[in-house]
Each structure stands twice: as structure tokens, then as C-alpha cells.
Amino acid sequence: MKSRSLPGVWFVLGVCLCLLGSLLSAAEVNVYSARKENLIKPLLLQFAEQTDIKVNLITGKADALLQRIVSEGEHSPADLLITVDAGRLYRAQQAQALQPIDSKVLKDSIPGQYRDPAGYWYALSLRTRPIMYAPDRVSPEDLSTYEALVDPTWKQRICIRSSNNIYNQSLVASMLAHHGESEALAWSRGLVGNFARSPQGGDRDQIRAVAAGQCDLAIANSYYLGKMLTSGDTAQRSAAEKVRIFWPNQEGRGVHVNISGAAVARHSKNRASAIKLLEFLVSDDAQRWYAETNFEYPVKAGIRPSEMLENWGKFKSDILSLHQLGELNAQAVMIMDRAHWK
């Protein structure tokens, strides 16, 4: 009996190994990315090469991608969501589109304020939102803090985009976190009172408006200036060259910082691969490339930013725990509304 069943055992074992092999080689991970393909794909290809895990990439607008994950429900093929702004990652978590991840690699690589306390999302890069100014009309000595922008000296001199933009909502949420509701409201009202024009366009448009003399100051994310300075479009380049960065609140809490980040989707079918990819994205080389390509700052300590960013100077960052930006988002939107921030 024994000797006859032996070939059978080998056969079964062979089939198992074969199946295991095909399962292993079929490993894949589906990425939904709000970052454009050229800003993320080279990294994903490198990951695929290193791990033999196939990466399928879907790109789209941040809010539309989240909506898609939610409406796909438990059948969603999404494994990893890559998006921008802590406020938005918080929204994704509130919409029950994410699952918590406990990873020592991620915890060791990403400072506590730049990841969700319960592990629902992790930062991949840092984005600063400083003051930008026209050096021919503004002396940096006259600038100090976000708070000081409500001073009457800046009447009709400030450009900033509208309140429906999450970057500004997060900025006001940081004001709320630091100063409470009444001060955040007074600040928003003061800032609106100093607007040079009714909010219009994106961050690049605010930088252009400063260059064109429509306003003297803007608040905008610094990577836009980097993109404009290296643009193939001469008009964008020459506009950006007329604008300088000022790092506010350096004597106090530091410049307002936000993140790009990633999270494992709640109904991920390839959880282990998704975590592996997330861990890969905080490796030293990936951090350097990702931050540099996007004109952002690496989230991992000890990685140098690109040369251009180094030339913008060192600065102190607000160390506010960014999940608070999410928690305070609704209140921030209400305050901006009350301040008539269009």
C-alpha cells in the first residue's frame, strides 16, 4: 500500500508547488493614484522589477478616486490609494475606504505627526505652504507670520485661492488647532479684508498674479514655484523668477506643512503586496526620487531635498499632528464661510 501511494504523494506535492509558483508569479497590486502617471510610475516600475509584483496603475482626480473606491465597495480592486493632503486622507478614512496598517518600517521611517495615529494613512512627502512675495515691492523684513498678514499694511495686497480648496482648508484648520475658533475666525476675516481680488484660479495663478503686480503677496504651495521655475513655458519661468519664498512663523511654530500620502484600501485583496509597496515608497532611494520629482520634501529624516529646494533655505516646520487637519476640516470650512472667504 505504502509503496503504491508514494508516487501519488509526489504528484500532489508537485501540483501544489506548481500552483504556489503560479500564485507567487501572479502577485499584483492595484494602485489608485491622484498623482499624475509621470510623478509615480517610474517608482512603481522599479518596485515591480525588484519584487516581481505586478503593479496596475489607475490615475484620476483625488476626490473622484475616493468616490470610486467607496462606490465599488467590497468589490473594489483598489489596494493602495495615493493622494495628497492630510485632510483628504482623513476624509477617505471617515468614508471607511481605508484599513489600518501596523508596520515597523513605516513607523520607523515616518515621524509620528505625518501618519495617522491609528495607522490608516502614511505620508510619502512633505509640502510646505509658505508666503510668496514680490521682492521689488516687499521687503522680507516686513514679513513675519501668517498671523501678521491681517495687518492693515497688507490691505488689497494679498492673493490666495478660494476656500473650497483643501490646501486652504487645512491651513485654516492649523490656525484652529493653534489658536482656537474665535482667533481663527478673526484671522480669516482679517485676511479676506486684505485680499487684492476675489479668489480665483489655483496656486500657480496666485504666483502669476504676484509676478504681474496684481498683488504683492501670495500664499501658495512651494512645489508650484519649483514646477514653474523648471517649466518649458517661458512665461511661467519668467513669472516664477519674479517671486520669492518667505518662510513664516520661524520664531514660533514654523511654516504650515501638509503631505502627500498613501493608504491601504479597506477591501484590498492584495494587502501584503500593498504594504510592501508602501514600505518601498519610504525607502531612501524612493524618498529621494519621489520628493525631487514633485519638488516636495522627503518625509523620512536624513534624506536631502533637491538642490533647488536646498537653495530656498532651511526652515522650521509646524509639527502639528496632521490628523488634526482632518478632524478640524468641517469647522475650518464653516469659519471660512463666515469670513466670506469665497
Ligand code: FE
Ligand atoms: Fe497641488
